Every structure is written in structure tokens, then in C-alpha cells.
Amino acid sequence: MKKILILLLLGVSMLGAAQEKVLLRLNYVEGQKYAMSMSMSQVIGDDIITNDMQIDMQYDITKVTGDTYESNAKITRMAMDMRQDQLAVSYDTNKKHDELDETGQMMKTRLEPMLSATIITKGDNLGNILETRVEPSDIEGAADFADQSGSVIYPKEEVAVGDTWTKTKVDNAMTFNFIYKVKAINRNNVLVDISGSISGTASGDITGTMDIDRDSGMPTLSKINMTMSIEGQKSTTDMTAKFTKI
Secondary structure, eight states: HHHHHHHHHHHHHHHHEEEEEEOOOOOOOTTTEEEEEEEEEEEETTEEEEEEEEEEEEEEEEEEEEEEEEEEEEEEEEEEEEETTTEEEEETTTTTTSSSOHHHHHHHHHHGGGGGGGGEEEEESSOOOEEEEEEEEOOTGGGGGGGGSSOOOOOSSOOOOOOOOEEEEEEEEEEEEEEEEEEEOSSEEEEEEEEEEEEEEEEEEEEEEEEEHHHHHHHTEEEEEEEEEEEEEEEEEEEEEEEEEO
């Protein structure tokens, strides 16, 4: 009888663990600061064009009201290495002017103003970006980085292992359909598998993983791979984004 009771208790315990649900929300606190480091590696064609990029940003949570938050973000570093046939471009904002070649110096003149830009964002705790503006407003390209913290939009309901939700993003005549599936729920984090498809001017597949901190709701580590065909030419893009509280 004791063995039967023990087995029943173990079964109930395992069933409870399997049915554990979690409500995914961005639980920001006013005054918090986060550092984001994003790396991207892209290959187009049979190694015809390669592009490696590194972008570092700092996010300051300036206001939290109910389900919404406001943040100020600044780009702290940009680096890139691009090669196309015999043309090679290398640039790093951490390098001094005389450490760059002629092409790098031209890139510095164009991109360095982005480091002075402040990207002001208002969003909700599901991850939706509600408003975005850049100060000064005349810095070209800075707004393109505004939604880095909004890379995922959480479902309204609680999720358990095996549950899925979706997100669709349209960008430059391409539609990205993401499917998020809860792989595991642990004491400190939620592990998610990512899949999906690309359609429009390009067609392809999306795979990846995401590690979400349960307390803050922040996706602390995201890895995305996109393989697509653009006008018959193959392109692969690997992206990794890390968020760290500072």
C-alpha cells in the first residue's frame, strides 16, 4: 500500500510540473538599465557577399505606468566587416579615425552621428512598441534600431510546455511569420523554440531559440537563423541578441 501511495504522489507531482503555466510579461522597473549586444552574420550567394555586424546598445527604463513603460536607448558601439568580390569594408566605432582605412573613414563620417542619438520608446508589457521617436530627429537610420527590445510579442494568456503563439512582421515587402513554442519552464527561465517562414520578395525558413528570464520577462538570449531565396539567390542570416541587466 505504501508503494502505491508513493507512486500516486509522484504521479501527481509530475503531472503538476508538466502542467505548470507562466504568464510572460515584461516586468520593467523604473530606473533599471539593460545592455544589449547583437551580432549578425550574413552570407549572400555562394560566398559572393558576406557581412558581419556587431551592435551594442544601452536601454534605460525611464518610466513605468501600469502596463506601459518608456525607455531611452543609445547605441554604444557599431562594428561591421563586409566583403563583396574584391571590395572589403571594415568599420568599428571604437577605432580612432587614423586606425581606419579610407573606406572605414567614410563609414565613420556617416554612422558616427548615430552614437549621439537617443531613441525614445513607449511600449507595453506584452512587447508591443506603441510609440518611437529619435532625438535629434535628423539622424538618419537611428530609428531602425528602435524595436530591438520588441523582438517578441507575448501572448495574453498563460502558457505551458508545448503551447505556441505567433507573430507576423512585414518589412521591405517581406513577411516574416514566427511561431514560438514553449520547450521548458524552469525555476528561473522559460525556454522557447522558434520556427517560421518568410514570404513576399523572398521565400525561406526561420529557426531559432529564446531564453526568457521569468522574473523580468526579458529575452536574455535569442538566436535566429533565416535561410531564404531572393530572386534565385540563396541568403543565410544568423543573429544572436543578448540582454544583460546592469
